[in-house]
Amino acid sequence: MRAAPPFEALQLQACRGESRFALFHAAHTLPGGAARGQVVYVHPFAEEMNKSRRMAALQARRLAAAGFDVLQPDLRGCGDSDGELSDTRWSDWMDDIAGAASWLRQRRAAGTDAPLCLWGLRAGALLACEAARSRATQIGPCQFLFWQPSMQGRQVLQQFLRLATAGQWARPGATAGSSPTLEALRRTLAQGQAVDIAGYTLPADLAQGLSQATLAPPPPLDPEGGDLAWLEVAPTLDDPTGGAAAPALLPASDAGVSQWQAAGYRVFTQAVTGPSFWQSVEIEEAPGLLEATTQAMQAMQARVGAS
Amino acid sequence: MIEERHVLALLDDVLSLGGRSARFTRDTPLMGAIPELDSMAVVSLITSLEERFGLLIDDDEIDGATFATVGSLVDFVARKQAA
Numbered sequence: 572m573r574a575a576p577p578f579e580a581l582q583l584q585a586c587r588g589e590s591r592f593a594l595f596h597a598a599h600t601l602p603g604g605a606a607r608g609q610v611v612y613v614h615p616f617a618e619e620m621n622k623s624r625r626m627a628a629l630q631a632r633r634l635a636a637a638g639f640d641v642l643q644p645d646l647r648g649c650g651d652s653d654g655e656l657s658d659t660r661w662s663d664w665m666d667d668i669a670g671a672a673s674w675l676r677q678r679r680a681a682g683t684d685a686p687l688c689l690w691g692l693r694a695g696a697l698l699a700c701e702a703a704r705s706r707a708t709q710i711g712p713c714q715f716l717f718w719q720p721s722m723q724g725r726q727v728l729q730q731f732l733r734l735a736t737a738g739q740w741a742r743p744g745a746t747a748g749s750s751p752t753l754e755a756l757r758r759t760l761a762q763g764q765a766v767d768i769a770g771y772t773l774p775a776d777l778a779q780g781l782s783q784a785t786l787a788p789p790p791p792l793d794p795e796g797g798d799l800a801w802l803e804v805a806p807t808l809d810d811p812t813g814g815a816a817a818p819a820l821l822p823a824s825d826a827g828v829s830q831w832q833a834a835g836y837r838v839f840t841q842a843v844t845g846p847s848f849w850q851s852v853e854i855e856e857a858p859g860l861l862e863a864t865t866q867a868m869q870a871m872q873a874r875v876g877a878s
Numbered sequence: 879m880i881e882e883r884h885v886l887a888l889l890d891d892v893l894s895l896g897g898r899s900a901r902f903t904r905d906t907p908l909m910g911a912i913p914e915l916d917s918m919a920v921v922s923l924i925t926s927l928e929e930r931f932g933l934l935i936d937d938d939e940i941d942g943a944t945f946a947t948v949g950s951l952v953d954f955v956a957r958k959q960a961a
Contacts, residue, residue: 618918730925736937737917737924753937769918805930806891808884822932846891850922852914853894 577632583644583674585653591667592651593644594628596635605683607638608872609675610716613646613668613695613702616781617731617771619849620649623692626848626856633865640678640685644671646698657765657772661780664698669706672713686872688714693849694727696720697784704789712792714871715799715836716864719849722827724784732756734769786827788834797836798874800867801828804845804857818842837874839867880931880959882952888930889948892922904949909942920945933958 579597582590598606612627614620631641647663648656654663672687679685687710691699696717703710721727732753756766765774791797805818820828820842831838845857882904890899893914908915915923923945924935935958944954 726928730921733921733924733937734918737920739942806887808887821929823929846894847922847926850925851892851894852919855894 577635583670585647585670586663586666589647589653591644591647591653591670593642593671594631595643596631596641598638598640599636600638605680606640606685608685608688608714608868609640609679610634610642610688610690610868611668611671611675611699612641612643613689613691613699614643614649615691615693615695615721615849616727618769619693622851622854623849625854626860627692629856630861630864633861634868637865637869639688639868640675641690642671642675644668655772656777657774659774660776664777664780665702665705668698668702669709672710676711686714687711688716688868688871690716690718691720692718693721694724694781697722697724697727697781697786700786700789701780701784707789707792712797714797716868716871717786717799717801718860718864719803719847720786720801720824720827722786722823724781727784728778728782729753731768731771731773732766735766786830788831788836791835797831797834798839798871799831799836800839800841800864800871801831802840802860802863802867803842804847804860805842806846807844818844839870841867880952880955882948884931885927885952885955886948888923888926892919892926902948904947904952906948908947908951909945915945927955931955931959 577596579595581593581595583593585591600606612631614627615623627643631643634641644667645652646667647654648659675687689699689703691697699715703713735751735756736753759766760775760778763775765772801824803820803824808816820840828838828840841863843857843859843863845859846855848855848857886899886902889895890897893912927933928935943950945951
């Protein structure tokens with residue numbers, strides 16, 4: 572018997588006659604069986620998307636093997652999707668995420684109730700959160716899975732703009748003023764013009780949408796409350812006695828977790844030791860995160876199934 | 879309290895040094911001496927320092943000298959934390 576293909580490459584229909592490239596990992600279920608859950612992966616921004624592709628693929632495969640349908644769309648202007656980043660609007664990205672959720676829901680086997688989960692890495696978590704907020708009707712009730720979530724789009728934008736200015740520190744002897752200042756870049760965007768940074772042309776509308784995005788929890792659409800799994804990786808840090816310190820969430824994350832709990836979400840958190848694979852110089856894998864995520868997702872579905 | 883070993887752990891992580899940072903001392907040169915430390919890695923490093931230690935680093939607080947050696951970077955982080 573031929574093994575099921577690990578994934579399919581699809582073209583999802585999007586606005587204005589465009590299409591979006593997506594990878595779909597079908598849940599491994601017995602014939603007649605249904606997926607236990609459906610997941611839309613929302614990728615991070617710019618170079619982080621490229622660097623984290625392998626980890627995202629590895630996790631998608633693991634989730635599929637654990638019984639989840641996983642859809643990984645490239646947002647407009649990113650990866651292999653239609654459209655240029657330079658004329659992409661924030662609302663296009665919101666529509667792309669909503670469209671991916673719709674595609675999965677339509678695929679759901681009749682009579683089954685597999686919950687939808689939005690899985691975001693870094694800025695992808697912000698996008699997932701904002702999409703759930705602004706496209707609530709189309710996306711419907713959903714769970715959330717955050718990997719190292721960025722909590723403020725403003726910070727993501729600043730980190731991206733820094734790429735333009737960092738060149739002056741990286742080149743010994745480079746004169747001050749040889750690179751644009753953060754202030755000048757912000758002025759350009761405020762005037763409605765795009766900025767060119769590290770090979771990316773970032774349009775003003777997208778920058779604005781990003782700068783206004785926060786990880787504030789959307790109200791759970793399920794009267795029984797919502798579910799969030801918040802996972803991070805931390806580098807190995809030996810303590811002075813020679814042992815390894817247990818990894819912990821980033822300091823700012825605790826406030827975010829509390830905010831989601833206060834909004835009516837059951838929140839599972841875990842920090843595992845591993846490389847910051849979305850930004851490290853070499854493409855890295857974090858096996859601990861793969862394992863922890865699969866277990867967290869299984870637990871989240873078990874809770875839903877039991878209620 | 880941020881110590882040298884915390885900063886070294888971040889360097890090792892961002893630059894994919896695979897543990898090489900264990901041999902670094904305060905005098906170990908960074909900028910210009912480690913090929914992996916390009917402008918993109920510098921930004922990642924600043925991001926990590928901000929997020930892991932809860933710092934806010936302004937553009938004009940950094941110059942080429944900040945990343946000259948392990949010591950200069952550790953001193954910069956310590957100054958930021960004390961502020």
